Amino acid sequence: MEEETCIIACETLREELSLIMECRQCSYPVVWVDAGKHVWPDKLHLAIQEALDALPPSCTTALALFGFCGNAMVGIRPPAQVLVFPRAADCIPLFLGSQAAREAAGARTYFFTEGYLRSSGNIATEFRESLKRRGKNFALHVVKTMMAHYRNIAVIDTGAFDPAKVLEELTEFSQTIGIPVSVIPGNLRLIDALLAGDWNRNEFLIVPPGETVTFEDALAVGKGQ
Numbered sequence: 001m002e003e004e005t006c007i008i009a010c011e012t013l014r015e016e017l018s019l020i021m022e023c024r025q026c027s028y029p030v031v032w033v034d035a036g037k038h039v040w041p042d043k044l045h046l047a048i049q050e051a052l053d054a055l056p057p058s059c060t061t062a063l064a065l066f067g068f069c070g071n072a073m074v075g076i077r078p079p080a081q082v083l084v085f086p087r088a089a090d091c092i093p094l095f096l097g098s099q100a101a102r103e104a105a106g107a108r109t110y111f112f113t114e115g116y117l118r119s120s121g122n123i124a125t126e127f128r129e130s131l132k133r134r135g136k137n138f139a140l141h142v143v144k145t146m147m148a149h150y151r152n153i154a155v156i157d158t159g160a161f162d163p164a165k166v167l168e169e170l171t172e173f174s175q176t177i178g179i180p181v182s183v184i185p186g187n188l189r190l191i192d193a194l195l196a197g198d199w200n201r202n203e204f205l206i207v208p209p210g211e212t213v214t215f216e217d218a219l220a221v222g223k224g225q
Contacts, residue, residue: 004029004058006081008051009065010091011035012115013191015160017065020191028063028195031055035119038091041070052078063194067091068218076213083207084199086190087221095156097187098203099221105184108151112170113186114161123147124173143177153179158186 005028009017012035021028031051037044052062062081066073067088076083086094092111093102105111116122123146130139153174157163163183174181190203199206205217 004056005061005063006031006055006059007063007065007195008033008048010038012091012113012119013065013094015115016095016113016158016188016191019158019160020188020195024192024195026195029059033066035115036121038069038072038119039121041072044069044072045075048072049076052076052081052083055081065091065094065191065194067093068221071215071218073213074215074218076207077211078207078209080209082209083213084194084204086194087203087205087217088190089221092156094190095158095186095188097189101187105154106152108149110147110150110153110179112153112155112166113158114166117166117169124170127173127177140176147177147179150179153181154184155181156186157183158188160188 007017007028007030009030009032011032014032017030033047033051037047048064048066055062057080059081062078062083064083064085066085067090068074069090073085088094088099089102093099095111095113096102096105110123117124123143127139127143130142153170155163155166155170167181167183170181193199194204205213207213
């Protein structure tokens with residue numbers, strides 16, 4: 001039986017993964033996981049585990065395009081595959097190029113890509129829905145409470161979409177809540193390295209078949225371990 005590599009990926013990364021796969025002329029099969037499940041890490045955990053469990057016997061390596069994402073990866077156990085995924089706190093480092101770049105951007109920046117803007121559960125979508133259901137005063141109260149910690153909104157230019165269009169869509173939202181929005185450069189090197197098999201152990205966690213992702217693995221993110 002021929003060995004095969006498969007990909008399990010969050011839908012927010014569809015444009016970026018498609019770009020790298022096209023550049024590398026890569027045809028690995030992809031299982032997409034609903035981005036909306038990020039709101040509930042336990043549901044995201046279950047979806048990722050179910051995707052792993054459903055992979056065909058021919059799949060001997062599973063590449064996961066996720067960070068730890070609220071510890072959703074903790075407890076994940078590849079039943080019969082080698083599982084490889086970035087040592088990243090969430091998906092943002094996959095758009096920026098590294099966990100270090102994510103930390104350098106600061107904890108007070110709220111990030112968008114086109115994929116994230118199109119997904120359910122992001123703050124701009126929640127605001128629009130709340131505006132329709134409950135009116136402006138209620139929607140503003142909720143979103144300003146949720147965004148109280150943030151001082152900037154950044155559209156990450158990953159090269160996989162037109163950032164000017166996303167910036168335009170977010171401008172009214174930005175002005176309404178009083179938080180500036182700008183475009184910052186992205187970097188897809190982590191996604192490229194994952195597909196290339198360039199798995200530096202400082203940046204990627206390699207989980208053998210039957211072993212489990214641990215909480216200690218999550219704690220080691222950003223510590224060069």
